[in-house]
Amino acid sequence: MKTIKISEAVVRRLPIYLRFLNELSKKNVQTVSSQDLGVKLDLNPAQIRKDLAYFGEFGKKGIGYDVDYLIEKIRQILKLDKVIPVALVGAGNLGRALCNYNAYLKDNMKIVAVFDAQENKIGESINNLKVKPMSELNEVIQEAKVRIGIITVPAAEAQQVADRFVESGVEAILNFAPLIIKVPSEVRVHHADFTTELQSLAYYLD
Amino acid sequence: MKTIKISEAVVRRLPIYLRFLNELSKKNVQTVSSQDLGVKLDLNPAQIRKDLAYFGEFGKKGIGYDVDYLIEKIRQILKLDKVIPVALVGAGNLGRALCNYNAYLKDNMKIVAVFDAQENKIGESINNLKVKPMSELNEVIQEAKVRIGIITVPAAEAQQVADRFVESGVEAILNFAPLIIKVPSEVRVHHADFTTELQSLAYYLD
DNA sequence: TAGATTGTTAATCGATTAACAATC
DNA sequence: TAGATTGTTAATCGATTAACAATC
Incomplete structure (x- = not known):
């Protein structure tokens, strides 16, 4: 129905x-x-x-x-009656900030894994989560049954990360990188871009 | 016309x-x-x-x-042919992350001042900007001719910050706090809320 | 009962898309 | 010239709002 x-x-x-x-x-x-x-x-x-x-x-x-x-x-x-496992790629300032929302999102969603491509970030602790290398992404996502992926890497790397998410079976992606990413039609993407948001505000100045 | x-x-x-x-x-x-x-x-x-x-x-x-x-x-x-001065309140992780976009936004916008209500944050340096106390907000905003304000404080404080922005003459506000803020109709507000964004994505999971 | 407020239909309003003459 | 692509009108599609019978 x-x-x-x-x-x-x-x-x-x-x-x-x-x-x-x-x-x-x-x-x-x-x-x-x-x-x-x-x-x-x-x-x-x-x-x-x-x-x-x-x-x-x-x-x-x-x-x-x-x-x-x-x-x-x-x-x-909204299917928020069970906790939805989420993964995040990009352990920079923004990624770190979003991890802090875990408390707010409790009962609904939980960021269960954080990844980064940079050697020096790996092993770092963010909100009790150890940053993992990209090589472990597919395995971790499948084991933790992650359903949503968050992208907080620079624009140049965002499409690759999206591809990895898709490949590992993630069903939806929230992209913060300033770039339109392409995914198969069965994967849902939302773009949350601070820069375009700010620029569109400028239009309304007198 | x-x-x-x-x-x-x-x-x-x-x-x-x-x-x-x-x-x-x-x-x-x-x-x-x-x-x-x-x-x-x-x-x-x-x-x-x-x-x-x-x-x-x-x-x-x-x-x-x-x-x-x-x-x-x-x-x-978009009125981006001159640099638009922007101020940010809330020097937490998210505020810090947004300040890093300054480089990307060059020619368009510039975050010229950062404020926080917490004593221990004041004086801290973020991207060459010293965090200032809320008491200086009106003065700094008027001197620097700030036109857009960004709110990255917890929900409980967001409305107060919005009021301060309005009072000091800011023309538009970008609010990241998970709460609908109220302002006079001549001020433009956009809401950029990570949590509602993520929750609406959940709807599209199978 | 009287007052309030829903659920829903119909009316309005607005945004997207198709189509094509104009023209580089 | 032939092919490509704009700017724009008309058609379609979709979303919002008004209005009101149903009913708590």
Whole structure:
């Protein structure tokens, strides 16, 4: 019955809902309306209701959404109800920074391995993870059942790293290198590029 | 005559064009077609032509676009033809990582000041920049004519930092904290959030 | 019950793509 | 000239928003 195609725009909003719902839950808020969510997240309430309705009837008319129930449902939709093992290549400043999010991502995702091509980085400790050489990538990824790969190497090496990820069976890639990487269509890639982000902001200066 | 509103989607693609054109220029490629660009950037050639045509007639029929001329034009459109001073708050791992992009961003943008609220960070050196206390933020930003602010502090402090940026006259903000920040409508905010990015990727796992 | 809020349909709005005359 | 490629219009596709019956 998964015939209706969910647009990327919808999928990108789900984690934003989830994050705010988690905040509400921490404050012991029981119920929230699409109105409330809209105000806090700068979104149209109708859009929020529609987004959620793609996946089921999670609310109660006249009441709103049960916070904890909706959290549970969104986590299921995003497949975040089990910890997803993640690997990262590029133990530079950025890679190191992302490893620090491990605590924040707990219950959802976990960076379980860090790799680097540079000799002098290997063996270094980042957040209790020892940096491993690229030669061990395939083996480690398969053993740890890594499903998502993060690329934080310079642009010149990013495509090679992507190829290695694909080859080792990773299903999705988050690329931070300033370059469009190419992968087979069954692998999902998102680009998270600080430099293009910053440059597009400049357009809006007066 | 700036009556036609340019969509955000268009503006976000311009830096991607620019980046690839710069690569071509470095390889001494003189001319490029929308076809070529489309293949390399995974975009529809008609879309690329239309994007560029919003701003002028930059190509030659039957020939394509002159690489260096198009670079010049896109830099003008994005207001990147002069160096834009940028400030960053949050001298943690992520802040430090972003400062390293200064070299890459040369000619376009420059991080000219770094601030942190924590005593022990102040005075530290990052990429030849001394970390300054928050008390100096307004003064430094006004003196250095900073136009864009980057937020790399924990979520709990991000809104306060945004308020300080706005108060000191910053025109646009790039927020890396996992939280939607609120600013007056004349200030432009982009959210660059690693955690939501990663979570939305999970949806596409089988 | 009265008030609130969902889920959903229809209307609107906007973005992408196809097609082609113009022309280098 | 013949082939290539732009700039642009029209067609398509998709996403957002408004409106409201259903109902808690």
